Amino acid sequence: MNEELKRLLPKHSQDSLLSWSDQVELTQTTGFNLRAVEDQALAQGILPTRYQRNVQAITREEQYCLATAQVGVVGCGGLGGYVIEELARLGVGSITAWDYDNFEEHNLNRQLYAQMDTLGQSKVKTAALRIKAINPSVEFISHCSRFEDKTGAEQLAGKNVVIDALDSIPARMMLSQVCRNLNIPLVHGAIGGWYGQVTTQYPGENTLEQLYEKACNARGIEVSQGMLSFVPALVASVQVAEAVKILLGRGELLREKVMFINLLDMEMEIIELPATQ
Amino acid sequence: MKITIKLFAFLRQGRFKIREFDFPEDTTVGQVLDSLAIPRQEMGIGIIFINGKRAEFDSLLKTDDVLAIFPPVAGG
Known part of the structure; x- marks a missing residue:
């Protein structure tokens, strides 16, 4: 996975949450598609805000499991x-x-x-x-x-x-x-x-x-x-x-x-x- | 012999949910279905259990058995 995306993800997240607008912006800056950005975010423990109500019924690791x-x-x-x-x-x-x-x-x-x-x-x-x-x-x-x-x-x-x-x-x-x-x-x-x-x-x-x-x-x-x-x-x-x-x-x-x-x-x-x- | 019959889904319509019947010895599942006017062909049967174990039309019933009959459900 692109090092730039890995590096940018924490900067675009707040309280380990990634907003939709930041996710879209990252696709534009890095060239990766929405799914790739989401997968990498979850791999780094950063949760797209849309899944905020999924956790804690499932863990962040489990959310990553669903994403893949x-x-x-x-x-x-x-x-x-x-x-x-x-x-x-x-x-x-x-x-x-x-x-x-x-x-x-x-x-x-x-x-x-x-x-x-x-x-x-x-x-x-x-x-x-x-x-x-x-x-x-x-x-x-x-x-x-x-x-x-x-x-x-x-x-x-x-x-x-x-x-x-x-x-x-x-x-x-x-x-x-x-x-x-x-x-x-x-x-x-x-x-x-x-x-x-x-x-x-x-x-x-x-x-x-x-x-x-x-x-x-x-x-x-x-x-x-x-x-x-x-x-x-x-x-x-x-x-x-x-x-x-x-x-x-x-x-x-x-x-x-x-x-x-x-x-x-x-x-x-x-x-x-x-x-x- | 005393047999308890449990019907499921729409098989209950015009019949019953659970009822005890007296049948002669050596009655088969198929004969019970016929006595209840449950058509085996036009509608088909989904699955039948005697005391929780899957049974066949020619399975013999014995006293105190519980016979459960489910129709086939296949819509999506």
């Missing part, structure tokens, strides 16, 4: 929108997202990035613009395509965590297999009606296959039950909490366990599902 993390988000609809928003606000350094679809009117009831002026627009490109608007230090890599096993595996390689925000059972099964092959932890979330579920699957485990082994259609109860706005917001938030704990290596995970959420009867069950392979 790479997360894949497969699907930018109901779950994916909230997942991406929360990852970017947390300061996860690099987000790669897939979605082949465009926003339609029936997405407006629950998908965070579906709004009047994004109807007809690509979901993943809309997400990219949103991330630029809320945290330009985050690298956002868009794949405006369906997640396919071969190309998807190449694009996912090297990610620290993958988040399943898909909407069909066969696609989820494919993603589960790809993540197992690549040795990447997968955080699954699914919604329908008033209900949702979350689990975290590590390589060598087969929680998703067990969850859907009796399903005989590509889709589940969402076909008959619809999807309400608060369900993706909640399920996505639990998924992001799981992803952050994986990245930081602390806390309790929903590993070999499934959290079933019922917001109509206001019940939450965590059921153990040991790996069988």
